[in-house]
Amino acid sequence: MNLQTLPGLFISHGSPMLALDPEQVGPALNRLSLNLPKPQAIVVMSAHWESNALEVSTAIRPETWHDFRGFPPELYEIRYPASGNPELAEEILHLLAEAHLPAHANSTRPRDHGVWMPLLHMYPDADIAVVEISLPMHMNADDIYKIGQVLAPLREKQILLIGSGSITHNLRELAWHGDASQVPEWASTFRNYVVNKLTHHDYDAVLDWSNIPFVQRNHPTLEHFAPLFFAMGTGSRFSVVHSSFSMGALGMDIYRFD
Template identity: 85%
Template structure:
């Protein structure tokens, strides 16, 4: 079998409503799924699995978790029954151990919407093995970046690595009832700063996250930004796949790392 190298991705997974109303980013994810070589497996670090220590899902077929409230009934009926891969999960645990990154197996964790929401658009058949890894909140940006570096060799085996979060994520500032609301300057400035630094390969400026202009306004908590550190670790050549905003200030960017 001729295996091709896949990129690492940072995907802004947006509101759960993306499953029913794809807006601009849904077609962008669909194109990405069509254009990339078909993955042998997919590994996702999601903003919605915060943990004290690094964990790896070793389940055979994790349940679809609707980890949100107050949305339309049809959203809760969606399932993404992709298989897991206990063998690859054990290999990931071994790779992390060899890099002195302590990680634990978790066979019972269901898949949150940070995993199945983007994959629903990219690979709707749900027939590619998916492994979720947690976002360890006791680690700093450099350590999360190291997780990406450690797993980067999997790309050579046609395994897709994804950090799933959001380039901006301040839910209190969103215009929930107006999709065409103007993008505030603090959101566009933050997004433009990140893209500029990545374009010029200045990864250190992003890992030094607390010095990014308007950080607290865009990320009152860090969990939706932190998966970008993982994605950055997977590859050194940045490219912008998609950029848009939803509900005014919710950034829907997709970044690629080769």
């Protein structure tokens, strides 16, 4: 691989408030971007685009979608005007079709906060084209992992691949008010198990997600964990870029796959 090969990333994007209150993870995302060659384009699988079939955004300039309610007005004023890249989207569709993972073009989907919120901290100038791919609800962990494997060669073209979700995501058990500094054991145990298995390259143990300790408590639904499977497919060398918790039990980890 040449010096310009970019990694695959898993980014925990947390609450929409990350856009206004970056805590520890905003500066970590910014440092990460400064340490990478500037991408030619970015491809993101977001937890917030669940679909029946695998889809790829072919939009030239997707709208910034504020796909949440009940937050401060200034959050709804944020725009992330990065262009799309229809040519790259077509290349992705071709790669997926060749791998017997047929996908559909979607030219109308707006860009959800799982995409624009982390990129706001990484590339605030919004001067890099971004293509979003969906998270198909019918696919299992191995299928999503395979999508990452199929798109992994794009890394050698200076294209940054990102799975955007959250290492833990049980919104009902977060400390929205009061002491947010205490991380519950069920959250830290889950996170530490995943990191341990990835560190020892036991990807199968993570793809066998139903047997991870406390998985149901950390992920009552799987959509925020599944983008990790995509990121795992993009590279075989794992490292932790950042680790922290927000509001008690919301894991904000960033992982790198080379």
